[in-house]
Amino acid sequence: MTEALKENYGTLFESELLEEIADVGVLKEVPEGHKIIEIGEYVRSMPLLLSGAIKVLREDNDGDELLLYFLEKGDTCAMTMTCCMGQTKSEIRAIAELDTQLIMIPVQKMEEWTGKYRSWRNFVFESYHHRFNELLDTIDSIAFFNMDERLLKYLRNKVKVTREDTLHTTHQEIAYELHTSRVVVSRLLKKLENLGEIELNRNSIKVNSL
Amino acid sequence: MTEALKENYGTLFESELLEEIADVGVLKEVPEGHKIIEIGEYVRSMPLLLSGAIKVLREDNDGDELLLYFLEKGDTCAMTMTCCMGQTKSEIRAIAELDTQLIMIPVQKMEEWTGKYRSWRNFVFESYHHRFNELLDTIDSIAFFNMDERLLKYLRNKVKVTREDTLHTTHQEIAYELHTSRVVVSRLLKKLENLGEIELNRNSIKVNSL
DNA sequence: ATAAAGAAGTAACTATTGTTACAGAGATGT
DNA sequence: ACATCTCTGTAACAATAGTTACTTCTTTAT
Numbered sequence: 001m002t003e004a005l006k007e008n009y010g011t012l013f014e015s016e017l018l019e020e021i022a023d024v025g026v027l028k029e030v031p032e033g034h035k036i037i038e039i040g041e042y043v044r045s046m047p048l049l050l051s052g053a054i055k056v057l058r059e060d061n062d063g064d065e066l067l068l069y070f071l072e073k074g075d076t077c078a079m080t081m082t083c084c085m086g087q088t089k090s091e092i093r094a095i096a097e098l099d100t101q102l103i104m105i106p107v108q109k110m111e112e113w114t115g116k117y118r119s120w121r122n123f124v125f126e127s128y129h130h131r132f133n134e135l136l137d138t139i140d141s142i143a144f145f146n147m148d149e150r151l152l153k154y155l156r157n158k159v160k161v162t163r164e165d166t167l168h169t170t171h172q173e174i175a176y177e178l179h180t181s182r183v184v185v186s187r188l189l190k191k192l193e194n195l196g197e198i199e200l201n202r203n204s205i206k207v208n209s210l
Numbered sequence: 211m212t213e214a215l216k217e218n219y220g221t222l223f224e225s226e227l228l229e230e231i232a233d234v235g236v237l238k239e240v241p242e243g244h245k246i247i248e249i250g251e252y253v254r255s256m257p258l259l260l261s262g263a264i265k266v267l268r269e270d271n272d273g274d275e276l277l278l279y280f281l282e283k284g285d286t287c288a289m290t291m292t293c294c295m296g297q298t299k300s301e302i303r304a305i306a307e308l309d310t311q312l313i314m315i316p317v318q319k320m321e322e323w324t325g326k327y328r329s330w331r332n333f334v335f336e337s338y339h340h341r342f343n344e345l346l347d348t349i350d351s352i353a354f355f356n357m358d359e360r361l362l363k364y365l366r367n368k369v370k371v372t373r374e375d376t377l378h379t380t381h382q383e384i385a386y387e388l389h390t391s392r393v394v395v396s397r398l399l400k401k402l403e404n405l406g407e408i409e410l411n412r413n414s415i416k417v418n419s420l
Numbered sequence: 421a422t423a424a425a426g427a428a429g430t431a432a433c434t435a436t437t438g439t440t441a442c443a444g445a446g447a448t449g450t
Numbered sequence: 451a452c453a454t455c456t457c458t459g460t461a462a463c464a465a466t467a468g469t470t471a472c473t474t475c476t477t478t479a480t
Binding site: 058060061068081082083088091092114118121128129131132133135136138144 | 348
């Protein structure tokens, strides 16, 4: 754990804090597709990502989903932080997008470190800032763009996160994450293929680089 | 200033912190409709609302707007906080919705107090939590609801913020804030009137209570 | 008093997105 | 090899939202 910790957070935190983290943090490995937190659950610890990626989702009244953003290594979950502090329930669902390694920090430590370490405070504020901006980005996409543009953005983002230009997923999956229907996704994917942006095959979509 | 400060933040902060705020804070009065911060501007101080209300807006590439949420007394702007700390530009526009009184706190103090006062830390985290949830709410509205439902929510929220059940505004104004067109708003308002939810007059909309 | 500007109502049309239904292609299990 | 299930493609249609155009009614300015 210590090496992965140093690699991802070494430049951010002083060695004293790194030691504390290594001391009280619990390493957790979550395989792709597994749920990390569910809407309505209480959060008792805060995750620091070491590797992999996590997708963060919102749910509507019918149980349908909408992708908010991805967390990657070096990130933490702003939502979780506020939930920890405020003792409130989670407003979001988090699912491992890839096999993921994270360090779980108990809530009390989080509060303690915020008073004690300036670097930790900065990290927490930075995290909020990033997450906030990602939410604004999500709002931009939904409010200002048509579904075809949202779809292309989504595909390119997914390529960035998974580091593979061929995505192994189904149209139905994409429809869930964009909160639309499978038929619409198939239709627009075909349109994007005709435009030369992507190549379609069963269970796979190759996204052509820019 | 001291009385207004005590009234809004007296239960939140210890008296030592309240004194510091009164000491370094600068009272600012912003009349209705006046701009407080513009997209792309740097932020050098952080606002604490004493009275009134502020609307926070996002802009698309064509210069059209979208209302994100309102800030009310006792609130502060999460965006401003992160901007202050990170020395980045504002991602949003803020305009006084009502005549508004606020205390401006210099950035350096903010950083200092976060290390020094536990109550200040809690306030900052609480603020983030609220703003985050409001953004999620906004996303829910845009992604999960039709324009007629968004419109009714908007009207009711406006009633809450202004504390008047008759809104003095134009259809065009509403269209800007919901990022749609005047014709659509007129159409849906008429529909809501027929449903008995509101009563329409020139420059005014009476929202019937639930 | 009259012209001009602003606000609202409405019709007709277009564009986008969502829904239903069905067919064919590919994978999987026995 | 066969039945079954999953995934994709498409057509046809419905619902929602955006656009253009024109009218009427108020308010404001000269």
